[in-house]
Amino acid sequence: MVSWWNRKRAAQLAAAWLASRNPRNASPVERLQLDDVSPELDVYLGQAAYLQLSLYETMGRAGAAAPTMSGRLVTGVLATTALERHRTIVAEIERTGGEPATLMEPHREAIDRFLLRTSGADWYESMLTGYVTAGILNDLFGNMLRSLPLDVRQRLRTVFDAREEPAVVQELASHIEQDPRIGSRLAMWGRRLVGDTLLVARSALAVHAREDQEKLEPVWTELIAAHTRRMDALGLTA
């Protein structure tokens, strides 16, 4: 299937989306508990670790409601990759002498609130969350690796790779093919997810580039283009 989206269109959407939001009003990420010399790294690791932990829990809750056993297996694949990412990041926190629970805590409230809104009303929606929301945030965190110290960057090099996506696409696409109503519902749900997720993404990114928001536009363009490709793979318009 050919998408009516392309890179330029994604750039336009990203610009419009950014223009519609005033960064001054963004709620700041809570960082007061952190007194390390490199607070950005702690913020990054704590946020990423908590996010992946919450994503696996969302999958765990969704799994039992899967309409098919293969759907349940795929939910397990999503949970596995979320937990692998979580464990790798926790190991990195421990390596730097940090306390995982302490670093995760400042992000709990915001991420809980976010996932409460976005975890989905049934298995189909939750799967799209595990694909779209996790996809955008994994792209973002993978992107932000660039601003981290070289050794951390090297150890976390492959952690956000989208190795779970083929399995999810195959499973969801087959459900959508069998019942077009699922497709139209998921297309709507995907639009809601992308809005909510980009807000969280911007708040995460703001910590790492407070003074130079304009330079981030290519990042948004990239995130939205990748999101479009993800929806395309399901035969849905972003």
Next chain:
Amino acid sequence: MVSWWNRKRAAQLAAAWLASRNPRNASPVERLQLDDVSPELDVYLGQAAYLQLSLYETMGRAGAAAPTMSGRLVTGVLATTALERHRTIVAEIERTGGEPATLMEPHREAIDRFLLRTSGADWYESMLTGYVTAGILNDLFGNMLRSLPLDVRQRLRTVFDAREEPAVVQELASHIEQDPRIGSRLAMWGRRLVGDTLLVARSALAVHAREDQEKLEPVWTELIAAHTRRMDALGLTA
């Protein structure tokens, strides 16, 4: 802490427990769908894969209700090991040319019913389930490996290792220390779990040793002794 239990006491309990149950009445594991030349292997793999998948889901549901962030992290550790076991067994099914969903399906109803009864009313109980129930069943499936073909046995050699236990013990013991009411509640819950779990364990084992139930007594003794050690580690009597 010294337990009033010992190996001999465990053997007595196992004998009493076995005597109180008539194997003829045990509900047979459904095997009609399987037409492989080695149905026992398929039954073993399907049951083990589905059980681990269900255990991770139980942990995923329990995680968000953890009273502390460290409790939540430990719930993630339990989910991780359950999913690692699940993935390894699924890989083994695929290696033999089997369809994981098909092999898991016959075990769904019984395991769902079992976990509905045993997944716990709150985080504390769910953690004990992830420790006690998973512990007994991992011991059992580890034990049953002996009756499988050598190559399978070698590939699954370490899959049921109890690598998650130290983290669970540390977390649960600290909660029990802080509030003795948690301890007495969990001791009761543990007794219920062991009864329900041994029933499932026996049903699983029956498939592999239909004609020689008596020879299995040492297996029960071992399972119960290990269970006692697990409860001991929490300062609770089994």
